[in-house]
Amino acid sequence: MTIAEHSTEPYVAASGRYDDLPYVRCGKSGLLLPRISLGLWQNFGVTHPLENSRVLLRRAFDLGITHFDLANNYGPPPGAAEVTFGQVLRDDFLAYRDEMIISSKAGYFMGPGPYGDWGSRKYMLASLDQSLKRTGLDYFDIFYSHRPDPNTPIEETMGALDHAVRSGKALYAGISNYSGEQTRAAAAVLRALGTPCIIHQAKYSMFERRVETGLLDAIDETGLGLIVFSPLAQGLLTNRYLDGMPEDSRVAQGGPFLKSEHLTPEKIGKARQLNALAQARGQSLAQFAITWIFRRKQVTSALIGASKTSQIEELCKCVSAPALTSDEAERVEAILRNKP
Ligand code: NDP
Secondary structure, eight states, rough: OOOHHHHSSSSOOOOTTSHHHHHEOOOOSSSSEEEEEEESSSSSSTTSOOHHHHHHHHHHHTTOOOEEOOTTTTTTTTTTHHHHHHHHHHIIIIGOOOOOOOOEEEEHHHSSTTTTTTTOHHHHHHHHHHHHHHHHHHHHEEEOOOOOOSSSSSHHHHHHHHHHHHHTTTEEEEEEEEOOOHHHHHHHHHHTOOEEEEEEEEEETTBBGGGGHHHHHHHHHHEEEEEOTTGGGGGSSSSSTTTTTTSTTTTTOOSSOGGGGOOHHHHHHHHHHHHHHHHHHTTOOHHHHHHHHHTSSSSSEEOOOOOSHHHHHHHGGGSSSSSOOOHHHHHHHHOOOOOO
16 A cells, blocks of 8 residues: 555554553653653655655654654754644544643744744744644643753743643653753752653653763653653664665764764764664664663653654564663774763
């Protein structure tokens, strides 16, 4: 069955969708998140046919992925991923809205002028309204400050999140790309306001280990959940670039955040060695990369991206893989040599 044929049929969610994927408590909150979540940063803008996006979203939900992550600026152009998600929501998912955790964010550049970037109350709350309009949602389940703003008092940015929750436009508040110290400060402000921060969204993979330099401790202390973005280093920690650059890959499609200059002989060499380790334990490199981040107890969910349903299916399977042995963990360190 081709993608187009498949997606024109009315959608009925798979009856066994809650059978396989575990749901994990997000920090000390009451919210359960799927072990694997799907992000719409890439592959859901106007450069990709709506029907491809629809097939990816349907398959993810059928596999038990209840959490879909957006931001105001995901596209291209900025805003397009929210429009795409809104269309699929209206066509396919309306009956399932209450089974979904849909997040959005504001904090990076979205528009011209002084109110289209960073963390002012003005920008955060206007952006939230625009995101709700684009998706057609009444509320987001999680609304994030996408990055800390050094020039806005943290009380103001957190006050905007508090207002978002109190006004019913979001159910939970989250932060992303905050350091350990900034996380402690943000969590304290929100706690005092009575709207606890429940989640931190941070980059973490075998190739990007900054969270190990203090954020994990802050996550423990504040009781937040941690959702990890780019756990596959945008595809570097998969079989995509082990033997060249496939035409349909993120790099060949023009990035723009993962570029051919990132495919260095050193990175590809390490990826090949990691791939051999993965195969020895019966996993793909992508599955192994996810199993590796799950060794950290702070990690609630791996927030993946995908261009194909087969990628999502493969990653959902790794949730039942055995944990890394200490011997395997040491072999990984010997290959990476980047332990902070
Ligand atoms: P990943 O590291 O998971 O990279 C996804 C890419 O890896 C896919 O597009 C695909 O590449 C490849 N891939 C995925 N699964 C497989 C597989 N099984 N086998 C082979 N290749 C595979 O994550 P992203 O960088 O896409 O980020 C995920 C999400 O995290 C975003 O959508 C967004 O929601 C969030 N995010 C948040 C940020 C923040 O500042 N808070 C910043 C960046 C992301 P290909 O397309 O080439 O097939």
